[in-house]
Amino acid sequence: MKEQVRDITSRDVDFATWYTDVCKKADLVDYSSVKGSMIIRPYGYAIWENIQSELDKEFKRLGHQNIQMPMFIPESLLNIEKEHVEGFAPEVAWVTHGGTVPLEERLCVRPTSEVLFCDHFKKIIKSYRDLPLLYNQWCTIVRWERTTRPFLRSREILWQEGHTMHATQEEAIEETKRMLKVYEDFQRNILALPVIVGKKTEKEKFAGAETTYTIEAMMYDGVALQNGTSHYFGTGFSKAFGIEFLNKENKLENPYQTSWGVTTRMIGAIIMTHSDDRGLVLPPNIAPIKVNLIPIGNDENVLNKIKEIKNSLDNENITNNVDTSDKTPGFKFAEAEVKGYPIRLELGRRDFEEGKVTLVRRDTLEKIEVPFESIIETIKTLLGTIQDNLYNRALERRNTMLHTADTYEKFKTIASTKPGFIKINWCGDMACEEKIKDETGLKSRCILEEEEADNVCIVCGKAGKHKIYFGRQY
Amino acid sequence: MKEQVRDITSRDVDFATWYTDVCKKADLVDYSSVKGSMIIRPYGYAIWENIQSELDKEFKRLGHQNIQMPMFIPESLLNIEKEHVEGFAPEVAWVTHGGTVPLEERLCVRPTSEVLFCDHFKKIIKSYRDLPLLYNQWCTIVRWERTTRPFLRSREILWQEGHTMHATQEEAIEETKRMLKVYEDFQRNILALPVIVGKKTEKEKFAGAETTYTIEAMMYDGVALQNGTSHYFGTGFSKAFGIEFLNKENKLENPYQTSWGVTTRMIGAIIMTHSDDRGLVLPPNIAPIKVNLIPIGNDENVLNKIKEIKNSLDNENITNNVDTSDKTPGFKFAEAEVKGYPIRLELGRRDFEEGKVTLVRRDTLEKIEVPFESIIETIKTLLGTIQDNLYNRALERRNTMLHTADTYEKFKTIASTKPGFIKINWCGDMACEEKIKDETGLKSRCILEEEEADNVCIVCGKAGKHKIYFGRQY
Numbered sequence A, B: 001m002k003e004q005v006r007d008i009t010s011r012d013v014d015f016a017t018w019y020t021d022v023c024k025k026a027d028l029v030d031y032s033s034v035k036g037s038m039i040i041r042p043y044g045y046a047i048w049e050n051i052q053s054e055l056d057k058e059f060k061r062l063g064h065q066n067i068q069m070p071m072f073i074p075e076s077l078l079n080i081e082k083e084h085v086e087g088f089a090p091e092v093a094w095v096t097h098g099g100t101v102p103l104e105e106r107l108c109v110r111p112t113s114e115v116l117f118c119d120h121f122k123k124i125i126k127s128y129r130d131l132p133l134l135y136n137q138w139c140t141i142v143r144w145e146r147t148t149r150p151f152l153r154s155r156e157i158l159w160q161e162g163h164t165m166h167a168t169q170e171e172a173i174e175e176t177k178r179m180l181k182v183y184e185d186f187q188r189n190i191l192a193l194p195v196i197v198g199k200k201t202e203k204e205k206f207a208g209a210e211t212t213y214t215i216e217a218m219m220y221d222g223v224a225l226q227n228g229t230s231h232y233f234g235t236g237f238s239k240a241f242g243i244e245f246l247n248k249e250n251k252l253e254n255p256y257q258t259s260w261g262v263t264t265r266m267i268g269a270i271i272m273t274h275s276d277d278r279g280l281v282l283p284p285n286i287a288p289i290k291v292n293l294i295p296i297g298n299d300e301n302v303l304n305k306i307k308e309i310k311n312s313l314d315n316e317n318i319t320n321n322v323d324t325s326d327k328t329p330g331f332k333f334a335e336a337e338v339k340g341y342p343i344r345l346e347l348g349r350r351d352f353e354e355g356k357v358t359l360v361r362r363d364t365l366e367k368i369e370v371p372f373e374s375i376i377e378t379i380k381t382l383l384g385t386i387q388d389n390l391y392n393r394a395l396e397r398r399n400t401m402l403h404t405a406d407t408y409e410k411f412k413t414i415a416s417t418k419p420g421f422i423k424i425n426w427c428g429d430m431a432c433e434e435k436i437k438d439e440t441g442l443k444s445r446c447i448l449e450e451e452e453a454d455n456v457c458i459v460c461g462k463a464g465k466h467k468i469y470f471g472r473q474y
Helices: A015-025 A042-061 A082-091 A114-124 A169-189 A236-240 A265-274 A300-315 A329-339 A349-354 A372-400 A408-417 A430-440 B015-025 B042-061 B082-091 B114-124 B169-189 B236-240 B265-274 B300-315 B329-339 B349-354 B372-400 B408-417 B430-440
Strands: A029-031 A038-040 A072-074 A093-098 A101-109 A133-142 A156-166 A195-199 A211-218 A224-234 A256-263 A291-295 A320-322 A343-347 A356-361 A367-371 A402-404 A421-426 A443-447 A466-471 B029-031 B038-040 B072-074 B093-098 B101-109 B133-142 B156-166 B195-199 B211-218 B224-234 B256-263 B291-295 B320-322 B343-347 B356-361 B367-371 B402-404 B421-426 B443-452 B466-471
Touching: A015 A029, A015 A265, A029 B114, A038 A042, A042 A133, A042 A156, A042 A169, A042 A265, A082 A236, A114 A133, A114 A156, A114 A236, A114 A256, A114 B029, A156 A169, A169 A195, A169 A211, A169 A224, A169 A256, A195 A443, A195 A466, A211 A443, A211 A466, A224 A236, A224 A265, A236 A256, A256 A265, A265 A372, A291 A300, A291 A329, A300 A320, A300 A343, A300 A349, A300 A372, A329 A343, A343 A349, A343 A372, A349 A356, A356 A372, A367 A372, A372 A402, A408 A421, A408 A430, A421 A443, A430 A443, B015 B029, B015 B265, B038 B042, B042 B133, B042 B156, B042 B169, B042 B265, B082 B236, B114 B133, B114 B156, B114 B236, B114 B256, B156 B169, B169 B195, B169 B211, B169 B224, B169 B256, B195 B466, B211 B265, B211 B443, B211 B466, B224 B236, B224 B265, B236 B256, B256 B265, B265 B372, B291 B300, B291 B329, B300 B320, B300 B343, B300 B349, B300 B372, B329 B343, B343 B349, B343 B372, B349 B356, B356 B372, B367 B372, B372 B402, B408 B421, B408 B430, B421 B443, B430 B443
Parallel strands: A291 A320, A291 A343, A402 A421, B291 B320, B291 B343, B402 B421
Antiparallel strands: A029 A038, A072 A101, A093 A101, A093 B093, A133 A156, A156 A256, A195 A211, A211 A224, A224 A256, A343 A356, A356 A367, A421 A466, A443 A466, B029 B038, B072 B101, B093 B101, B133 B156, B156 B256, B195 B211, B195 B443, B211 B224, B224 B256, B343 B356, B356 B367, B421 B466, B443 B466
C-alpha cells in the first residue's frame, strides 16, 4: 500500500528520474499538452505563493513598488540594445497573427522586460527628483528552451523582475548588491539553502549587463543551480533608449540601472537539496502545511482531541491539515512523507488513553512521544530545529563537495572523478575559462569577491586575478 | 499651478476623454509601445493588489486553491469544444515561431483557460472522491481587440478565472451562484458599486456555457459595464474532453463544471462610477492610501506632529503617506484630489498652535476641523462615512437612469433620449432581442431571475417570459 503512494526512484540510482518522480508524486506539477510548459498544481503553487509573500514584503519594505508591463515586445523595441537582442532573440516565442490578421510587426513574448521598462522610463523620468525609481514585476516569461525539466528549465517561467533607475552609479551598485543580499538571506533563512554568492565572468554575465551577481546553490548531486541574479547595467540601456534626467546641477545625464530576478527554479533547488527517497522534504519556513494531523481509527475521543490540537495550531498560525480520509494509517503516513510535511502528528486510542501523541520529523523520520500538555510548545521548537537541521545538513554535504585545485591536472582529475565545485586561481582571461569548459564541461560559477587570488592561473600560468568556482550546472 | 496637476477634461463635456485623463493624471496607467496593451503603473497596480488580496482570501475561505496553467494553448486543444472555439478563435494571438524555428503546431495565447483546465482535469479526476475540484488562477489573458481603452478593453487583461468540477449538477449550479454572490458582495461592499445581477440571454452567454450569470454595473454616463461573470457549463466540456469519474454507485459519469472571472475592468468601473472633474475618487475600502498628510510650511512642531499622526495611523493599519515635497500647498492639495485619497489632512503652524488639523473629504470636498485628541477616531468614522456615501450617491444616480418601457415605441423614445437601462417584458425569443439591438443599439444586459414577466413581450406581443434589462455597453 505504501509503495503505491511512493514509487519513487532512488536518488542515488538515478537522480534525474528521482527528481521528476518527487515533483509528480508530491503533486507539485503535472505535464500539459503544451510541450515544454508545466502545470503548477495547488501544492506546488502554494510554495510559490509563500515565496512571493515573503519576498514581496521585503521588496516593499525597501521601497519597491509593483507594476505590470505588457507581455509582448515589438521586434523593433527588442532590437534597440544590441547585446541584449543577441542574447535573447534566438530563444523567444513570436506572435505573428492577431485573430486571422497577420501583424504589421511581429511581437515576442517577453523573455525578460528590460526594454519595456526602459521604454516607459524614458517617458516618466525627467529630473533627479524622479529618482530612484524602484519597480518590481511578478509575471511569467517565455524562453523557447529545447530540453525542459519541472521548475528548472521550462518554456514558461514564473518569476519576479526588479528594475530600478538611479541618479548615481554608486547608488545603483548599492541597489544591485542590496537585492543580491535579499536573495541570499531569503534562500539561507527561509529555504535553508547554503548558497555561494559572487560575480559572473564576462562570458557568463547577462546580455547587456555591466556586472552580474549570482546566487549559486549546489544540489544533492553536486551540480550547480544558478538561483537568482542581480545585474548592474550602468548607463548601457539608458543611453541606447535615450533616457535622460536633469541632475542637481541642472545638466542632462543618463541614469544608472539595475535589474534582478528569481524564479520558480528555487522550488527545484529546495527539492534537489533537501528531499529524499521517500519524497519531498520542505523547510518549515516555506512549507504550505507545517503539521499533518493523522487520527488513527475512528474513536470519538481521538477525533475530538485532534480537533482541539488543530484549533490550538490555528490559533498559533501554524498551518496544518487533518487527514480524515478512509485510507489506512500506513498509506497516510507514506503520503505525509511524500508530501514533505515537516511534522506528522499521530494519535490513536491507546495514545489518547496515555495522554500523548507521536510527532514524526520528516527530516530525520525520528519519532517523539509528547504528552498532551506540551504538544504546541514542542511543535514550535521542533519546527525551528528542523529548519536549522535542514540548513546544516545541506551545508555539511555541500562543503564535502567544495574542492580546490592548484594545478590544471588536479582540476581535471577532480572534475572527472568528483561531483561539486572546484575553486581555482584564474587570470581573468576568457580563453582560459573557455578552455576549461571545452575540456572538462565545467562552467565558471562565480568570482569570489571576498577572496583574492594567491597564486598564478592554473590554466595559463599568468598572474592570478581572481578566486573563482567552476562546476557543472543545471 | 493647480491646473498643471489637473488639466482634466470635464466629464459632462466629453466622458471618454475625461476617463482617459483621469487614468493618466492619477498615474494609474501609461500607454506602451505595444499597441493595445497598457502599462499598469504602481498606483493602479496597488488597487489591483488590494482587489486580489480581498478576493483571494474569500476564494480560499470557500475552499478554492490557486494553480498555474501554461499561457499557451495548442490549436488542436482549443478546437475540441466547438462553440468555444467559434467564440474565441477570431480574437486570439497566435505564436508561430520559437526562436527561428517554425512551430509544428501553432499556439494561441490563452483568451481564457477552460480547455487547459479540462485537459488537466481529465488526467486527475477518477472518482467522486476527487470532487469537487475547486481551482482558481490569477493571470493575464489576451484577446486581440480592435479598439482599446485603459482597464475596459485591452489586448492583455489581468484577471482571475475560477474553474471547478462537481459530482452533481446541483452542486455545480450552487457554486456558479455562490461565486456570483461573492462578486456581488465584493463590488457592493468594497468597491461601492451598486450592481444588478442576472442571467445572460442565449445570445449573450459565454461561448460553451449552458448558463452565464452576470454582474452589470452602470457607469456615470448611463452605459453598462459587464463587471464579472459566472458560468455553469453542465457537462458540455467534460463530454467533449472525455472527463469521467466513478460515482458512488460505481458508474462512470461526466462531472459538472463551472467557471467564473473578474478583471482589472473593475478598476475602470470604480473610476467611471465615483470620480469627478478633479480626478480619481476611490472608496476607502479599496484605496491603497486612505489618508494623505500634508504639512504646510517647515515648522518643526508641525512636522513632528505630522510624524506622530502618521505613527498613530500606522498603528491602526490605516494606510497613509506624507507629502513633504517642496511643492506649494495648492499643488499638493490638487495632487491629493487627482489621486483620489479618501481623506486629506492639512496641518499648518497656526493650526498647530490651536491644537487642530483640517480633514478634507475627497468625496464631498467638505473641510472638517478636528482637535488633536480626536483625529484618529474621526478618521476612522469618516472612512466609513465616505464609503457609505459613495455607494449611496452611486445608487441614487443609477436609479434615476433605470427606466421601464411597456411598449416598444416608449422603449425607442427612451433609448434615443435618455441614458441608462430599460426594463421590459420579453418573450425570450432571440429575434426580438436582435431586433432591439439592430434598431436601437441597446443590447440585453441581464434577465432578472427574481422578477417575473407581468405582460406581453413589448416587441412581438407574444406572451412575456422574462423581465430583462437592455442598455448600451462598454
